[in-house]
Each structure stands twice: as structure tokens, then as C-alpha cells.
Amino acid sequence: GDSVTQMEGPVTLSEEAFLTINCTYTATGYPSLFWYVQYPGEGLQLLLKATKADDKGSNKGFEATYRKETTSFHLEKGSVQVSDSAVYFCALSDFNKFYFGSGTKLNVKP
Amino acid sequence: DTAVSQTPKYLVTQMGNDKSIKCEQNLGHDTMYWYKQDSKKFLKIMFSYNNKELIINETVPNRFSPKSPDKAHLNLHINSLELGDSAVYFCASSQGSGGNYNEQFFGPGTRLTVL
Numbered sequence: 001g002d003s004v005t006q007m008e009g010p011v012t013l014s015e016e017a018f019l020t021i022n023c024t025y026t027a028t029g030y031p032s033l034f035w036y037v038q039y040p041g042e043g044l045q046l047l048l049k050a051t052k053a054d055d056k057g058s059n060k061g062f063e064a065t066y067r068k069e070t071t072s073f074h075l076e077k078g079s080v081q082v083s084d085s086a087v088y089f090c091a092l093s094d095f096n097k098f099y100f101g102s103g104t105k106l107n108v109k110p
Numbered sequence: 111d112t113a114v115s116q117t118p119k120y121l122v123t124q125m126g127n128d129k130s131i132k133c134e135q136n137l138g139h140d141t142m143y144w145y146k147q148d149s150k151k152f153l154k155i156m157f158s159y160n161n162k163e164l165i166i167n168e169t170v171p172n173r174f175s176p177k178s179p180d181k182a183h184l185n186l187h188i189n190s191l192e193l194g195d196s197a198v199y200f201c202a203s204s205q206g207s208g209g210n211y212n213e214q215f216f217g218p219g220t221r222l223t224v225l
Contacts, residue, residue, distance in 0.1 A: 032212075034213055036216075038151070042218060042219070043114075043200055043216035043217050043218045043219050044153075044200070044202075044214075044216040045216070046213045046214075046215075049213055087151050089153065093212065093213075097155075097166065098143075098155065098214060100153045102150075102151070102152050103151040103152065103153070105151070
């Protein structure tokens with residue numbers, strides 16, 4: 001069945017460091033891929049998405065590229081800020097189901 | 111304007127009680143979901159409704175019963191609450207259920223604590 005695997009956290013970085021959170025997926029069809037962010041005490045918010053192979057999603061300095069050949073959708077940001085501290089979820093949509101990864105907590109220190 | 115709203119935000123109750131959580135979306139979406147998030151932030155889908163019809167019913171105790179009076183509302187009723195039901199419950203909505211492009215919009219969550 002379909003599934004999403006993302007790197008375990010927590011990830012702790014200093015401000016302005018480079019961020020990568022790995023995400024790989026398995027799917028039977030041609031899924032859409034998403035990154036969601038959950039700030040403390042809040043619900044999940046869509047961060048970015050990609051609907052087909054080689055698409056790049058981007059928002060707020062974050063980027064992820066849909067790589068069909070490696071079944072990956074890694075999240076990157078060139079320079080993180082303290083305000084980026086949150087839990088990040090990779091997800092895929094395949095027909096009428098959504099599959100979420102287990103979440104990766106990011107702590108950014110000043 | 112709140113897109114997906116849930117009430118209550120916090121719910122503290124005793125074991126064995128029955129409680130309900132309400133969800134409303136004003137996005138005009140036709141699909142709504144309930145998720146359970148445990149203390150380790152793992153998110154598990156429980157139910158999904160499309161146009162008031164149940165389309166996803168994961169392995170969830172039958173003490174949990176969703177009700178969708180119309181496509182803008184999806185309520186969750188829980189009977190005989192147990193300690194293990196303590197979690198944050200999220201409602202979400204999306205447009206359409208058959209396509210691959212439809213991101214979900216989440217409510218703020220309801221933190222349920224069973225004592």
C-alpha cells in the first residue's frame with residue numbers, strides 16, 4: 001500500500017543554517033505530494049505541494065522537488081529562522097486517501 | 111473568517127463519559143475528515159465523508175461515531191471514553207475525493223484529556 005517515510009527528529013539547527021528534511025514515498029498510482037507545517041498549539045497548514053514528477057513546490061523560502069526516479073520529496077531551506085521551529089509533515093494524496101509521514105520536529109536556536 | 115473551525119478547543123472529561131466534538135467548514139468543500147494525533151505527533155486518519163457519505167472508515171473502535179448532517183459539518187461522537195482516547199483530534203476538509211491534487215485544510219484541533 002501507499003506510505004510516506006520521513007526522517008526522524010528532532011532536528012536542531014542554528015539560525016541561518018541550511019535545512020534538509022528527507023521524505024520518501026511508495027505509491028501505486030501517480031500521487032500528489034505535500035509538505036505541511038504545524039506550529040506549536042496549532043493545526044496543520046499547507047506549506048507547499050507538487051502534483052507531478054519534476055515539479056518544484058516552493059513557499060516562504062522552502063522548496064521541495066518531486067523526484068519520481070528516487071520516490072523522494074525532500075524539504076529544503078537555505079537559511080532557517082527561529083520562527084521556522086515547528087513540526088513538518090510530508091504527505092501524499094492518491095485518489096481518495098491522504099497518507100502522512102510521522103512528522104519531523106525542527107528546533108532552530110538563535 | 112475561519113475556514114475550518116472546531117469546538118471545543120479543550121475537552122477534559124472522566125473515563126466512561128460520552129462526548130462530542132463539532133467541526134464546520136466554510137470553504138464549500140465536499141469532503142471532510144477526522145484525524146487523531148497522539149503525543150508523538152503521529153497523525154492517523156479515522157474517517158472521511160464525501161457529500162455526507164462515509165468513504166473512509168479506518169480501524170477505529172465503534173465507540174467513535176461520525177455524523178455529517180450536511181457537507182459543511184462533520185461531528186465526532188465518542189462513547190464510553192477511555193484513557194487511551196486522550197489525544198488531539200483534527201478536522202480537515204478538501205474539495206473532491208477522487209483526484210490527487212486536493213490539499214486538505216485543517217482545523218485548530220481539539221485537545222481531549224480523559225482522566
